[in-house]
Amino acid sequence: MGLVGIATEKILSSFSVFLFLTILLLAVARRISSSVLLFGLQSAIIAAEVLATAFQEKLPEIYIVGALVFVIKVVAIPRAFFLLTKRLKTVRDVKASTTPTQSVFIVAAIIYLSYAAVHSYGGAVHVPDDPLAAAISLILTGAFLMVSRKKALMQMLGLLVLENGIFLAALITTFGMPLVIEIGIFFDILMGLLLMGIFTFRISDTFEHLDVSKLRRLRG
Amino acid sequence: MLLLLPLAIPVLGAGLILLFHNPRAATRLALLLGGVEIAVLGTVVWQVHTHGELQQGRYLRADGLSAFFLMGIAIVSGLVLVYASGYLRHTGEGRFSSPRWFYALVFLFLFTMISVCLSANLGFLWIMMEGTTLASALLVGFYNTEGAVEAGWKYLIVCTVGIAFALFGTIVLYLAAVKAGMNPASALDWVSLMNAAPRIALDPHLVKLAFVFVIVGYGTKIGFVPMHSWLPDAHAEAPTPISALLSAVLLNCAMYALMRYDAIVSRSVGPAFPHVLLLIFGVMSMVVAGLLILVQRNLKRLMAYSSIEHMGIIAIGLGLGGPLGLFGALLHTFNHSVAKSLLFFSAGNIRHNTGTLRMDEIQGISRTLPQTTAALIVGGLAIVGLPPFSLFISEFAILSEAFAQARYLVVILFLAMLSVVFGGFAFHFFRMLCGEPDRRPENSKLIPSEYIAMGMAALCVLFFGVRIPHVFGRLLQEAIAVLQ
Numbered sequence: 001m002g003l004v005g006i007a008t009e010k011i012l013s014s015f016s017v018f019l020f021l022t023i024l025l026l027a028v029a030r031r032i033s034s035s036v037l038l039f040g041l042q043s044a045i046i047a048a049e050v051l052a053t054a055f056q057e058k059l060p061e062i063y064i065v066g067a068l069v070f071v072i073k074v075v076a077i078p079r080a081f082f083l084l085t086k087r088l089k090t091v092r093d094v095k096a097s098t099t100p101t102q103s104v105f106i107v108a109a110i111i112y113l114s115y116a117a118v119h120s121y122g123g124a125v126h127v128p129d130d131p132l133a134a135a136i137s138l139i140l141t142g143a144f145l146m147v148s149r150k151k152a153l154m155q156m157l158g159l160l161v162l163e164n165g166i167f168l169a170a171l172i173t174t175f176g177m178p179l180v181i182e183i184g185i186f187f188d189i190l191m192g193l194l195l196m197g198i199f200t201f202r203i204s205d206t207f208e209h210l211d212v213s214k215l216r217r218l219r220g
Numbered sequence: 221m222l223l224l225l226p227l228a229i230p231v232l233g234a235g236l237i238l239l240f241h242n243p244r245a246a247t248r249l250a251l252l253l254g255g256v257e258i259a260v261l262g263t264v265v266w267q268v269h270t271h272g273e274l275q276q277g278r279y280l281r282a283d284g285l286s287a288f289f290l291m292g293i294a295i296v297s298g299l300v301l302v303y304a305s306g307y308l309r310h311t312g313e314g315r316f317s318s319p320r321w322f323y324a325l326v327f328l329f330l331f332t333m334i335s336v337c338l339s340a341n342l343g344f345l346w347i348m349m350e351g352t353t354l355a356s357a358l359l360v361g362f363y364n365t366e367g368a369v370e371a372g373w374k375y376l377i378v379c380t381v382g383i384a385f386a387l388f389g390t391i392v393l394y395l396a397a398v399k400a401g402m403n404p405a406s407a408l409d410w411v412s413l414m415n416a417a418p419r420i421a422l423d424p425h426l427v428k429l430a431f432v433f434v435i436v437g438y439g440t441k442i443g444f445v446p447m448h449s450w451l452p453d454a455h456a457e458a459p460t461p462i463s464a465l466l467s468a469v470l471l472n473c474a475m476y477a478l479m480r481y482d483a484i485v486s487r488s489v490g491p492a493f494p495h496v497l498l499l500i501f502g503v504m505s506m507v508v509a510g511l512l513i514l515v516q517r518n519l520k521r522l523m524a525y526s527s528i529e530h531m532g533i534i535a536i537g538l539g540l541g542g543p544l545g546l547f548g549a550l551l552h553t554f555n556h557s558v559a560k561s562l563l564f565f566s567a568g569n570i571r572h573n574t575g576t577l578r579m580d581e582i583q584g585i586s587r588t589l590p591q592t593t594a595a596l597i598v599g600g601l602a603i604v605g606l607p608p609f610s611l612f613i614s615e616f617a618i619l620s621e622a623f624a625q626a627r628y629l630v631v632i633l634f635l636a637m638l639s640v641v642f643g644g645f646a647f648h649f650f651r652m653l654c655g656e657p658d659r660r661p662e663n664s665k666l667i668p669s670e671y672i673a674m675g676m677a678a679l680c681v682l683f684f685g686v687r688i689p690h691v692f693g694r695l696l697q698e699a700i701a702v703l704q
Contacts (some may be wrong), residue, residue: 121425121426121429126399139388143381146377146381155377159377159380159381159384162381163384166384166387166388166391169388169391170391170394173391174391174394174395174398174404175404177343177391177394177408178343178404178408180279180343180344181341181343181344181347181408184343184344184347185343185346185347185387188347188350188354191351191354192350192354192376192380195354195357195358195376196373196376196377198316198358199357199361199369199372199373199376202361202364202369202372203369203373206364206366206369207366207369212373215369215373215374216370217366217367217370218367218370218371218374218452218453218456218457
């Protein structure tokens with residue numbers, strides 16, 4: 001077994017732990033910039049996992065997907081976020097509605113819950129528990145970040161974490177969807193982020209803040 | 221080739237319109253392109269009707285169900301384009317909010333919705349469904365006011381998250397199909413999935429799990445309670461032609477996606493599970509939206525809640541199944557979209573002339589705006605489901621199916637909510653129509669574009685209530701045949 005083979009095995013056996021680490025850290029992150037960095041790190045772990053899967057299963061299509069993940073989620077999106085925070089001149093705080101301690105407990109509960117959910121379905125899917133639990137806890141953590149952080153940028157980030165989870169679930173259960181579909185999904189994400197970027201500018205122009213919890217004129 | 225044309229025209233057209241800075245020229249070009257697009261869509265529908273289904277490559281396909289929805293898109297988008305040509309005369313220049321941007325985005329929006337109806341692959345369908353959100357978000361925030369920005373942001377976030385769940389559901393279904401031995405390359409093709417449906421049930425839990433995620437995901441887009449929070453805001457804050465497009469075409473497209481999944485899951489694990497879910501969401505939407513209609517203050521929000529209620533009715537029809545249930549549900553998608561367009565057009569005129577949409581500030585419009593009032597009354601009577609308007613037929617079909625299946629709880633709730641909605645509409649409309657008008661609007665007459673759009677819609681709801689044309693009936697039967 002070559003060096004690449006060993007690296008592949010190590011990545012496949014340990015990436016779930018690192019993903020759990022990133023979401024626990026996301027729960028305590030107080031600055032938008034550190035959250036963005038954590039998202040980049042999380043995407044890098046996933047990109048490594050994609051490449052390892054491609055190597056192990058000898059599926060050349062997946063190399064392309066791995067490259068796309070790296071270019072879009074590790075390089076492009078974090079850079080775009082940094083650009084946005086700079087241009088918007090917003091306060092750097094994420095404005096959490098839960099304290100860091102509470103957030104950590106909630107994310108820990110999410111991880112436990114994911115394992116419980118995987119146990120009941122794991123048998124049907126024939127994949128190891130850990131990666132699937134990691135995927136589901138990414139989805140739930142993304143949703144949690146979206147409801148508990150008041151900054152518009154953090155809602156976008158929560159959405160991206162959620163999407164990472166869905167992507168991971170597809171990858172470990174079925175080795176991903178057909179390539180054309182994956183590319184289409186990436187394109188949608190990019191366009192969605194672009195639009196959300198436009199809207200954050202509009203929110204800061206019309207309301208002079210980026211606190212989406214204060215957008216509550218429309219009700220009933 | 222024929223299937224590529226209706227997709228190419230709106231995309232190229234959107235680019236072309238952006239080149240025209242003169243609002244008049246942009247409007248004329250949009251009307252011209254709209255006309256061509258409708259003709260092409262008509263040809264596609266006719267080809268499907270006479271020669272059976274069309275296939276283009278691996279990702280595009282049109283069968284009876286697609287044809288039925290394409291026909292609805294063609295008719296409503298035609299009405300909307302005509303109405304918009306007059307409506308936009310007051311709109312100034314702004315970033316992303318000038319007539320040329322308006323039409324370009326409308327054509328992109330149409331492109332995504334037509335792609336949804338033409339997609340042969342569930343993954344492609346998802347991509348285009350997400351595309352509808354992206355294409356219309358800027359249109360919802362078109363006016364750039366506080367309300368519009370808030371509504372646009374909410375729309376973008378809520379629908380993207382919702383649709384993400386639908387993606388997860390699609391992946392789970394794909395997983396079930398691959399596990400059952402289907403070729404991964406074709407495991408997202410709707411036809412292959414339909415053919416292999418009994419085999420997929422090897423793992424019924426996975427299929428059921430997939431449907432739960434899909435109904436929550438696409439249900440967000442349809443506006444099922446409790447995922448409906450974006451819908452009233454988006455409908456109320458968007459420009460009126462867009463409200464009509466959202467309510468009359470977008471919701472139907474999302475419903476179309478759900479129908480496709482429902483057909484696979486019903487064939488795979490039996491209809492009991494998906495249909496109970498549809499009934500639950502349908503009844504819940506009807507009850508909650510029906511009650512909220514009573515307390516609305518804004519005319520367009522009232523219409524939006526009524527859309528939720530009607531989506532509930534369609535879901536009930538689907539959930540009941542059976543020949544009459546499906547017939548009613550499909551017919552109702554069409555009838556509701558025409559009637560709701562008519563109502564939104566009237567609401568747009570009222571806003572132009574009174575300067576507000578708050579129903580407590582609008583009084584005596586029957587004297588000041590007689591023609592708009594006539595349209596409002598026709599639309600109102602149609603939307604609450606009174607004969608001789610077309611919605612009566614479809615609601616009656618769904619109701620008789622419910623009686624035939626002895627689902628008395630559904631029947632009771634359905635009838636109760638119809639009466640509540642009738643009361644709500646009557647209460648709100650009477651207050652607006654009667655009373656002393658506080659000021660005279662400058663021009664109470666309709667302009668030609670409004671005349672055409674509203675007149676056609678009104679004629680349509682009336683005509684389809686009296687008799688269903690032979691060709692239309694055949695198209696409807698072909699659509700039902702696809703689902704069974």
